[in-house]
Amino acid sequence: MKDYIVGLGEILFDCLPEGKKLGGAPANFAYHVSNFGLEGIAVSAIGKDEDGLQIKAELQPRGLNFHLEEVDFPTGTVQVSLSGNGIPQYDICQGVAYDNIPWTPAIEEIAKNARGVCFGSLAQRNAVSRNTIYRFLDTMAPVGTMKVFDINLRQKWYSREVVEESLKRCNVLKLNDEEICTISDLLELGHIPAKPEGTPLQLVDFEDQCHAIMKKYDLQMLILTCGVHGSYVFCEDGRTSFQPTPKVEVADTVGAGDSFTASFIASLLKGMDISDAHKRAVDVSAFVCTQHGAMPKMPASLIK
Numbered sequence: 527m528k529d530y531i532v533g534l535g536e537i538l539f540d541c542l543p544e545g546k547k548l549g550g551a552p553a554n555f556a557y558h559v560s561n562f563g564l565e566g567i568a569v570s571a572i573g574k575d576e577d578g579l580q581i582k583a584e585l586q587p588r589g590l591n592f593h594l595e596e597v598d599f600p601t602g603t604v605q606v607s608l609s610g611n612g613i614p615q616y617d618i619c620q621g622v623a624y625d626n627i628p629w630t631p632a633i634e635e636i637a638k639n640a641r642g643v644c645f646g647s648l649a650q651r652n653a654v655s656r657n658t659i660y661r662f663l664d665t666m667a668p669v670g671t672m673k674v675f676d677i678n679l680r681q682k683w684y685s686r687e688v689v690e691e692s693l694k695r696c697n698v699l700k701l702n703d704e705e706i707c708t709i710s711d712l713l714e715l716g717h718i719p720a721k722p723e724g725t726p727l728q729l730v731d732f733e734d735q736c737h738a739i740m741k742k743y744d745l746q747m748l749i750l751t752c753g754v755h756g757s758y759v760f761c762e763d764g765r766t767s768f769q770p771t772p773k774v775e776v777a778d779t780v781g782a783g784d785s786f787t788a789s790f791i792a793s794l795l796k797g798m799d800i801s802d803a804h805k806r807a808v809d810v811s812a813f814v815c816t817q818h819g820a821m822p823k824m825p826a827s828l829i830k
Contacts, residue, residue, distance in 0.1 A: 528565055528636075528639040529564075529565055529639070529640075529641040530565050530566075530567050530591075530636055530639050530640045530641060530642075531556070531559045531564045531565060531566050531567070531640070531641060531642045531643070531644075531791070531792070531795070532552075532556065532566075532567050532568075532569055532636060532637075532640050532642065532643040532644070532662075533551075533552030533553050533554070533555040533556030533557075533559070533566065533567070533568045533569065533643075533644050534552050534569045534570075534643050534644070534645045534649075534659060534662055535550065535551065535552040535569075535570060535624065535627075535645050535646055535648065535649030535650075535655070535659065536550040536551065536552060536553070536570060536602055536624040536646075536648055536649045537549075537550040537552070537553040537568055537570035537571075537572065537581060537592075537594065537602065537624060538550045538601065538602030538603055538604055538622070538624065539577060539580075539581070539601070539602070539603045539604070540604050540606045540780055540819070540820065541603055541604065541605045541606060542606050542608070542778070542780070542818070542819070543606075543607070543608065544818060546603075547780070547818070547819035547820065547821075548581060548584045548585070548819070548820070548821055549604070549780065549781060549819070549820045549821075550568075550570065550602065550624065551644075551646050551648070551676060551678050551781075551783075551784045552568060552569075552570065552644055552645060552646065552649070553568040553570065553585075553590075553592075553821075554781045554784035554785065554788070554820045554821060555644040555676070555784045555787055555788045556568040556590060556591075556592075556644075556788075557588060557590050557788075557820075557821045558784065558785045558788030558789060558792070558810070558821075558824075559788045559791065559792045560588075560589060560590050560591070561788075561792075561824050561829045562788075562789070562792035562793070562796060562829055563796075564792055564795060564796075565591065565641075566590060566591060566788075567590075567591040567592060567593060567636065568585070568590060568591070568592040568593070568594070569592070569593050569594075569627075569633060569636060569662075570592075570594055570595075570623075570624050570627060570649075571594060571595040571596070571597045571599075571623040571624050571626055571627040571628070571655075572594045572595075572596060572597075572601045572623050572624075573596070573597065573598075573599055573600045573601040573622070573623045574596050574597075574598065575600055575601055577600070577601035577603065578594075578596065578601045578623070581594070581601060582594065588821060593632060593633065593636060595627060595628055595630060595633075596623075597623050597626045597627075597628065599621060599622055599623045599625065599626050600619075600621075600622050600623065601622065601623050602619065602622035602623055602624045602625075603619050603622070604616050604617065604618050604619065605617040605619075606780065608778055613779055616680060616681065618648070618680055618681060618683065620651075624649050624655060625649070625651065625652035625654065625655055626652065626654045626655060627649070627654065627655040627658045627659075628654065628658065629657065629658045629661050629662075633658065633662065634661075634662075634665060636662075637661075637662045637663075637665035637666050638665060638666075638667075640662075640666050640667075640671060641670075641671055641672070641795070642671060642672035642673070642674065642791060642795065643662065643663065643666065643671075643672070643673055643674065644674040644676050644787060644788070644791070645659050645662075645663070645673075645674070645675060645676070645692070645696075646675070646676050646677060646678035647677055647678055647679060647680070647683065647684040647688055647689065647692065648678055648680050648683050648684075650684075650688045650692070651683040651684075651688075656688070660691065660695065663695040663696075664695070672697065672698060672791060672794075672795070673695060673696045673697050673698065674696060674698040674699075674700060674787060674791060675692045675693065675695075675696035675698070675699050675700070676700040676701075676783070676784070676787050677689070677692075677699065677700065677701045677705055677709070678783075679701075679704075679705050679708060686712050686713070689709065689712060689713070690713070693739070693742075693743040693745075694743060696743075696745070697744075697745055697746045697747075698745065698746055698747045698748075698749070698791075699739065699740075699743075699745055699747070699748045699749070700748075700749040700750075700751075700783075700786075700787050701748075701749070701750060701751075702750070702751045702752065702753070702783065703727050703732075703750065703751070703752040703753065703755070706718065706727075706732050706735060706736070706750060707732075709735075709739070710732075710735040713739070713742075715735045715738045715739065715742075716734060716735055716738070718731055718732055718735065719731075727752060727755070729758070729768075732750065736748050736750060736758075736760050737760065740760060740762060745762065746761070746762050747759060747760065747761055747762070748760040749786075749787070749790065751783060751786060752771075753771065754771050754773075755771065756768055756769060756770045756771050757769055757771065757786070757804070757807075757808060759790075759800055759804050761800060765800060767800050767801045767804045769804050769805055769807075769808045770808075771808065771812065772808065772809070772812040774812050774813075774815055774816050775816055776815045776816065777815065777816055777817055777818050778815070778818060778819075779814075779815050780819060780820050781814055781819065781820020781821065782811045782812075782814045782815045783811065784820060785807075785810050785811045785813075785814040785820075786807045786808070786810065786811035787807070788810075789803075789806050789807040789809075789810040789811070790803050790804060790806070790807035793806045793807065806828070809828060810824070810828050810829075813825070813828060
């Protein structure tokens with residue numbers, strides 16, 4: 527039996543100012559999980575086009591397992607522009623391959639052999655991929671598997687129904703400080719007042735909402751990242767871990783959150799405790815911020 531750790535959802539090219547870079551949050555997650563010696567695999571769909579061929583050509587030398595269904599839609603692309611602080615802004619194309627991931631016997635077999643999976647909201651904007659994601663989650667073993675909803679809210683591509691159905695199927699939720707405000711309003715868990723730009727949220731601002739989400743959806747963990755202001759991990763047994771964010775020279779932040787999630791989950795699966803896994807996740811994501819693109823070659827010191 528394979529112990530797959532699956533990145534399920536979008537795979538695409540991020541079209542950055544310096545050129546096209548392979549990306550998509552679930553694929554980024556699978557890549558970084560694989561760096562830790564786990565059986566990472568990216569599951570998605572590509573078009574029967576040059577971009578689809580190029581995605582395969584770029585995945586192979588990275589040593590990442592992948593299962594990409596070929597469909598009659600163009601391979602996904604995202605136009606990415608960067609702010610002065612390296613923060614990405616996304617223009618996401620619609621009607622692309624990852625919107626149309628079919629449920630197939632091969633994907634069903636991966637689900638049956640999955641030890642963990644990470645999925646988000648973007649690939650659920652179309653019913654075809656949304657149904658495949660739900661069937662995948664429902665096919666996984668109900669006990670002893672990690673189902674990580676790395677919510678990744680993008681533009682208008684989410685709804686209360688998608689968020690709630692995903693929360694019902696996951697046992698770990700990952701989101702950032704902007705998303706906790708949006709989700710708290712969306713799920714009517716209490717409004718988090720806006721603060722002046724640059725003012726960090728304090729634990730008191732969002733702790734009640736985090737615990738409410740965990741209790742309502744029976745989550746094992748909730749991971750909250752707050753950019754330069756640090757990150758938190760809330761556990762079902764009441765433990766809370768906080769890590770400050772290291773100061774680094776930022777090239778861009780594309781894929782940094784995905785590397786955080788992957789490093790944290792991989793470290794837990796390798797037997798680390800929560801605080802040590804959290805520290806490693808912070809260090810890995812800080813390194814990714816110093817590189818261009820979402821899948822840089824990782825130094826051995828971070829993944830040993």
